[in-house]
Structures are given as structure tokens and as C-alpha cells.
Amino acid sequence: MWTYVFRRVLAMIPTVFVVITVCYLLLHATPGGPFDSERKVSAVVLANLNAKYHLDLPLWQQYLYYLNSLLHGDLGASFRYEDWSVNELVAKALPVSAAIGGGSILISLVLGVFLGTIAALRQNSVVDYLVMGISNAGTAFPSFVIGPVLILVFAIWLKVAPAGGWDAFSPRYMVLPMSLLTFINVASIGRVMRGSLIEVLHSNFIRTARAKGLPMRVIILRHALKPALLPVVSLTGPLAISSITAAVVTESVFSIPGLGKLILNGAGNRDYTLVLGLVVLVTVITVVFNLLVDLTYALLDPKIRY
Amino acid sequence: MSFNNKRDDLVASLDHTLDAAITGRSPWLDARARFLRNKAAVFSVVLLCLIALACIVGPWVLPHAFDSADWDAMSLPPTFKNWHLLGTDESGRDLLVRSLIGGRISLMVGLLATMTSVTLGIVWGATAGFIGGRVDSFMMRIVDMMYAVPYLLIAILMVTILGRAFYLVVITITVFSWMDMARVVRGQTLSLRSKEFVEAARAIGVPTRRIIFQHIVPNLLGVVVIYATVTIPNVILTESVLSFLGLGIQEPMTSWGVLIHDGTAVMEISPWMLLFPALFLSLTLYCFNYTGDGLRDALDPKDR
Numbered sequence: 001m002w003t004y005v006f007r008r009v010l011a012m013i014p015t016v017f018v019v020i021t022v023c024y025l026l027l028h029a030t031p032g033g034p035f036d037s038e039r040k041v042s043a044v045v046l047a048n049l050n051a052k053y054h055l056d057l058p059l060w061q062q063y064l065y066y067l068n069s070l071l072h073g074d075l076g077a078s079f080r081y082e083d084w085s086v087n088e089l090v091a092k093a094l095p096v097s098a099a100i101g102g103g104s105i106l107i108s109l110v111l112g113v114f115l116g117t118i119a120a121l122r123q124n125s126v127v128d129y130l131v132m133g134i135s136n137a138g139t140a141f142p143s144f145v146i147g148p149v150l151i152l153v154f155a156i157w158l159k160v161a162p163a164g165g166w167d168a169f170s171p172r173y174m175v176l177p178m179s180l181l182t183f184i185n186v187a188s189i190g191r192v193m194r195g196s197l198i199e200v201l202h203s204n205f206i207r208t209a210r211a212k213g214l215p216m217r218v219i220i221l222r223h224a225l226k227p228a229l230l231p232v233v234s235l236t237g238p239l240a241i242s243s244i245t246a247a248v249v250t251e252s253v254f255s256i257p258g259l260g261k262l263i264l265n266g267a268g269n270r271d272y273t274l275v276l277g278l279v280v281l282v283t284v285i286t287v288v289f290n291l292l293v294d295l296t297y298a299l300l301d302p303k304i305r306y
Numbered sequence: 307m308s309f310n311n312k313r314d315d316l317v318a319s320l321d322h323t324l325d326a327a328i329t330g331r332s333p334w335l336d337a338r339a340r341f342l343r344n345k346a347a348v349f350s351v352v353l354l355c356l357i358a359l360a361c362i363v364g365p366w367v368l369p370h371a372f373d374s375a376d377w378d379a380m381s382l383p384p385t386f387k388n389w390h391l392l393g394t395d396e397s398g399r400d401l402l403v404r405s406l407i408g409g410r411i412s413l414m415v416g417l418l419a420t421m422t423s424v425t426l427g428i429v430w431g432a433t434a435g436f437i438g439g440r441v442d443s444f445m446m447r448i449v450d451m452m453y454a455v456p457y458l459l460i461a462i463l464m465v466t467i468l469g470r471a472f473y474l475v476v477i478t479i480t481v482f483s484w485m486d487m488a489r490v491v492r493g494q495t496l497s498l499r500s501k502e503f504v505e506a507a508r509a510i511g512v513p514t515r516r517i518i519f520q521h522i523v524p525n526l527l528g529v530v531v532i533y534a535t536v537t538i539p540n541v542i543l544t545e546s547v548l549s550f551l552g553l554g555i556q557e558p559m560t561s562w563g564v565l566i567h568d569g570t571a572v573m574e575i576s577p578w579m580l581l582f583p584a585l586f587l588s589l590t591l592y593c594f595n596y597t598g599d600g601l602r603d604a605l606d607p608k609d610r
Binding site: 014015018019023026027029136139140141142144145148149151152156241242245248249252253263264267268270275278279282283286287290 | 447455456458459550551567570580592
């Protein structure tokens, strides 16, 4: 097991490294420097600024500087938000994204597994149609359609929640964005859970358990649920990642100051270090998350050998 | 003499009855029959054709241009008057024509990016599968890497850097949508190479080129068609997301994503501005998904 973990951790490094390098080179291929502006800046000031941020050095030296500071956990200074380092901006945005994305993924897991299980056990019942309806709607209506509709109905017509914005983790502002994320996550978790449980219930060991005369409750809870959860586990990884780190659409629809909004602003402002820092950060989180999911999977599935 | 004649007749008639009784049914005919039995899939294809046709022909037929403002008809709800069938936006541009023009762009991006990513995926996967060994594992490592990166963020970074021209959006989308195809084609190539029927063909001396085109390609083609159909809606969706975020297609050109974005800004006073473009997009995505499912059921004989 530990050698497997070790091997997987080692395999992460080239991925992160390649992403950092490619993005770094891409960003430096852009025309225009960070200090180009309408306002004329005197040549001396410009030279000083460039020197401060090592912009006067050749590219490979800048790159090494950047790697070095990354290794020290420093994502650099923001080029656009003056007086802010990227670390500080991230420190403000990450908890917001984590609260909304993390919260919604937990709710969706419980809800999705629950609804999917009932749908699988009672096929063609009301719950089954509900699950299939949600999952169909989730595939056909993208989040940037559902989000505005939620705002229209609940914020503008019914006036039960604010249309967007953020106020120090006040639940009022979290309800709609979390509902949107939860809806989309439940759409896929519910369908996968339903499908995999149906498949498991048709397998031989369940027939054996039934033949032994075990009550249905025991069969489902003790025998069927665990193998049926495996596909859900592997689905949870990408869902959690996209809910927490890449909820760009949700955060932009509801104007939430999370990571997604930050990267959008950074992209709009040509804020080199901010965008690069965010991509690096999110890549690391993503890779670590994938690792965790794979390890969970390995623990749950006795068929997997390391 | 007459005996011979009789025999020939007999052979001819037998030949004929045999012909009538056992007409050859290629896997493709089989697949077509299965697909046609799937009502939802057939309906989806018809609807898709209608949407595509409307997008192509509509803007020529309708009496409005997609970018001409009509100051006498601003923010009109859907009406038959003056043929603003889906209403107009806040500068009086006809929503139906804009939706159809936007549909042209969205569908075109969808088809183009799918074509490029399918081609890339096939070449990548087939090369890896054919060569095998170190090259294979290196190429597949790259695919794994592409899966592990947060693609939406990097796509945002790419369009920000490269620019938002039409073909750049297509390239950006391609970069992140070819991996499924590569994996599937590689797996397929690997398993086909060692299949009995390929071995049998080789044993009776079928030339390699004919093995590839008669035995391997048709088997690959099914999977390719299925994955291409599944790729199209995803690609259209990615384009819409980028456009919705203001990073894709730019004004005055438009796409469904742009229209939905514009619609959210004015949905309070004119909800149809959000409703109709969203309907176009969702309907298209839905139909592509059903078509893909139908094709998979029809073309994949193992999966029944």
C-alpha cells in the first residue's frame, strides 16, 4: 500500500511541473508587459519596477526565480491589485469557494446516494422519475442557464433570497449558489448511483444472499451498497474539484468572490502572476484530490492490487 | 445436352432462391435497423436537422439582419407584428435571427472542434496502440496528464492569452477534448490487433492493407462515431461557457452562450431574451445526447 502511495505521489510531480512550465511560457508569450498603461510612466520608474519583479532578466532566470518562490509557498505579488500578494488574494477567496463547493458536494453526496438508491430499488416510481428527471435536466440545461433561472424565480419573483453577492458567509447569500451546484452534482451522482446499484443487485452474490433468506434491508446495507458506491467515489473526485476550484460559472452568475471569480478578473486584467498562481494552486489541489480519490478507491475495492 | 441444360436451370434457380433467402446483412445495415427502432434517437436526429436547417436558411429568409438595430422596436416581447417572432433585444435587434446566427456559430464551433479533436484523438490513439511499448506508455502519460489539469481554468488562460478569434476558440476547445477519443482508439487498436478474426484473415493471406481497411477500420469506426457524437455537445457546451463568461465569441458576432449572457442581464424586464437562446442550446444538447445514446446502442453489439 505505501509503495503504491509513494509511486502515485511521485507520478504527480511531472504533471504539476509540466502545467506550471507550459502556463508560464504561455503567459510570457503574451504581447504587452504588466506595466503598459495609458499613463506614461517615466523610464526610471519602469526600470525599477521591472528590476523589482525580475522582469529585466532573461526568461529562464525569471522562471527559476518563480519556481523558487513557488517552492517556498509564495505565489508572488499581484500585478493589478496593488498592495496585495497573490497569497493574500487566495487566502480570501479560497474559504469562500471551499464553503460553497465543499458544502454542496457533501449535501449532494448524501442526497444523490439516497435518491439514487431509492430510485434503483423502486424503479418506475415517483422517486425514480424524479432522479432521472433531475439527471436529464442536469445534462441538458447547463449551469449558466439554471443559475439565472434560479435568480429570476427566487430572487426577483419570490424575493426569498438575494440575487447574488456575498456577506461574510451569511447563509442567505449561500443558498442559491449552493442549490445550483447541488442540483448539478446530484444530477450525475444520482444517475450513477442508480445505475450501479441496479447492476450490483443483478449480480451473483446478491442472488446468493437472497437465496440464504437474508432480509432485503441487510442485503442492501451490508452487501450491495459498498460495491455500488465505487463508481460514485470515482465520480466524486472530479465533481468536488469542479465545485470547489472551477466553479467559475456559478461564482460569476452569483458574483461570489471565490477562486473562480478571482481567476476571471485576473484573466480580464491581464494579471499575470494572479492567473498563473491560481492555475498552479488549482492544479496542485486537483492532483492531490485525484490521488485521494484513487486511494479511497483502492481501499474500498478489494479487487484492486497495488 | 438437355440434361446439362436442366442442371444449369436448377443451379440458376437454386442460386436465385438462395439469393432471396439469405441476403447479406452488413453490420452497418444491422446497426441502421437498430437505430431506426429507437424512437427518441430518430426524433432527436430529425430535430437536430431542423435546427441546423433553420440556422442555415433562417437568416436569409427572415426580413431582419442580426446586427441591425430597429429603434422603433426595442425590447419587444414575441410578436407577429413586423415578424419579430421571438421579440427583440434592448437595441431592437431581432432575437430569432440572432439566435439562428448564434446557432450557426455554436454548431460550427461544435463541428469544427469535434473534427479536430477526433482527428487528433484517432491519430494519437492509433499511433500509441500500434507502436506500443515505451512510446505507448509515454503518449498515454501525456493523456493522463491532460485529464489531471483543471481544464476550464487553463482554457480561460489560453483564450485570454491567445485571443478570442473564432479559430483560437476552436483550438482551445480542441486541446481539452481529444483525450477520450485517444484512449478509446488506443484500446480498440490494441485489442483488434490480436483478435482472432484478424489472425484468421492474416492466416488465409489477406494483405495487410485489406486487413486494416476491411477488418480494423470498420470496428474502429463504430466507436469513433459514438465518441464523436458524444464530443459534439460537450464541445458546444464548452464554447457556450467561454462565451457566457465573455471569453469566447465576441460582439457583434454572437453565439448561444453570448445570447444567454446578454439575456441574463435583462431577464427581469424581458425574460424571453434568456428563455429562447437557452431553449435552443438545451434542445440541441439534449438531441445530441440522445443521438449519441442511440448510436451507441445501435453500433455496439456487445452492449445489448
